[in-house]
Amino acid sequence: MTALLILDPMIRGGAIALFLLWIAILWRDHRAALAARVAIAMHVAIIAYLLSHGFHSDDRSFLPFAICDALSAMVPALFWLFVRLWFDDQQRIGWRSWLLVTAFCAALLIQTVMIVATGSFSIEIWVLVRIGMFGFAVTAMWVAWRGRANDLIEMRRRFRVGLVCAIGVFILLATFVEMFQGSNSHSDRWHMVMLTAIHVATLIVSIGLYRFRSPDLFAAMGPPPKPARPPAAPSPLAQRLRALMAEERAYRAEGFSIAMLAARLGEPEYRVRRAINGEMGFRNFTAFLNSFRLDEIRAALADPAQREVPILTIALDAGFGSLGPFNRAFRDAEGMTPTDYRARAAAARLGDSEID
Structure with missing residues (x-):
């Protein structure tokens, strides 16, 4: 237990620092791209998940805990949007997809307001949100895996597998643990599993993204710039x-x-x-x-x-x-x-x- 108390803030703090660094890089270099803005929102939601375990459900810290918990539940939906935008080089998302994500967000908001106002929650909304989290995560993993053969950015094509394993499996594992660890007598064991998953997922994503050249991360917005000199003859x-x-x-x-x-x-x-x-x-x-x-x-x-x-x-x-x-x-x-x-x-x- 003492080891957990020492490792927990170290691993979570290190992960938060890396995600904050990526937020700064994405905002500085790629904020014009919708995929980058969705990635920033996803990083914020992941940070909220990492912070939520620093709060307790007592009266003094209940509100920040509820806010962080609601934000963290948005990670699978944002991951789904990000995967579609980035891997398929889409410049926009259709209104049906935004409507689905908005409805999911509304369910989270209703549940959070209900908990803060009354101290109770709706089991129906809770089940619906968990099903939605699993659905978004699994669909995002399928989208990333499905399009790997058509990806012409070699580094990104290889990174698909790492991203699916790191973020996708982490989301599924986190959702599973949050649903069932309350009734599990070996919660310390699950705690260590989650710390390991956070550490591995953060390292895989950070190392993978740092290997990209900046222009390769996101598709350019608008028409391509005119070359400074005539292009070479085609091969x-x-x-x-x-x-x-x-x-x-x-x-x-x-x-x-x-x-x-x-x-x-x-x-x-x-x-x-x-x-x-x-x-x-x-x-x-x-x-x-x-x-x-x-x-x-x-x-x-x-x-x-x-x-x-x-x-x-x-x-x-x-x-x-x-x-x-x-x-x-x-x-x-x-x-x-x-x-x-x-x-x-x-x-x-x-x-x-x-x-x-």
């Missing part, structure tokens, strides 16, 4: 890549993967990844494929001969599996819906014909 592999996509339209194939692309080119997969990321500037394989798909779709929407072809048919023919991902990709690229794009193209053609 033969990059030229073959563009030819395969533009002329043979390989991106149309269902389930087309980077392994299939490497096989068709007769090149090692790592060289194909390096060419797509290093020379063409794409951070994930899906964005690379979508760039060619969208070029084909823009041409089709502006083509008067295809004005009666349904937009869904055009999207499916270009390789998109469904309407939802296509609409999101098109809006992100053009800032308007495909319907608006087609209407503007038709109006531009009409204006040109009147001038002639």
Whole structure:
């Protein structure tokens, strides 16, 4: 027990210091990126979890304990948002996802207010919150694991496994312990398990993130800056890549993967990844494929001969599996819906014909 009293503040204090350092770095260098801002919020929630064990549920420190406990319960939801933004290089999150996180946050707020005001809590909300925490954590781990093959940032692709093991397993373990340790006679043993998990997770995440070059952490916002000097001529592999996509339209194939692309080119997969990321500037394989798909779709929407072809048919023919991902990709690229794009193209053609 004496060892625990000594180790606990040391490990928690060290972890808090590392997370505060990362908050400062992310705010200084990457605060324009939504993924970085969500990461900062997640770090704050993790710090709240680490601080919550320094308070007790007595009258004097009950309010800060309740606040820290509520904030710490937001870690899985913020982890889920962060994983989707960072690993998929998304610039925004859809309203349905924000609505889900807001509803989860509202349940936590209601429970906290109820506890502070009456000293009692709702078992229904407690169960709902715990199910939500497990759901967010497991889904985030699945998202991180699922997209590893399409990740073209080599360091980030390798880091996925470490992040899943460190943060994901830590969240699941913390949720499990918080739910059941009250009835467990060996709480000191679980306490030591949690201290070890905190130590290992913090080290894995910190070491992994420190290995990144700053520009590789998050996708650049807005259009890429113009180079100070003309870019070097594309390599033969990059030229073959563009030819395969533009002329043979390989991106149309269902389930087309980077392994299939490497096989068709007769090149090692790592060289194909390096060419797509290093020379063409794409951070994930899906964005690379979508760039060619969208070029084909823009041409089709502006083509008067295809004005009666349904937009869904055009999207499916270009390789998109469904309407939802296509609409999101098109809006992100053009800032308007495909319907608006087609209407503007038709109006531009009409204006040109009147001038002639």
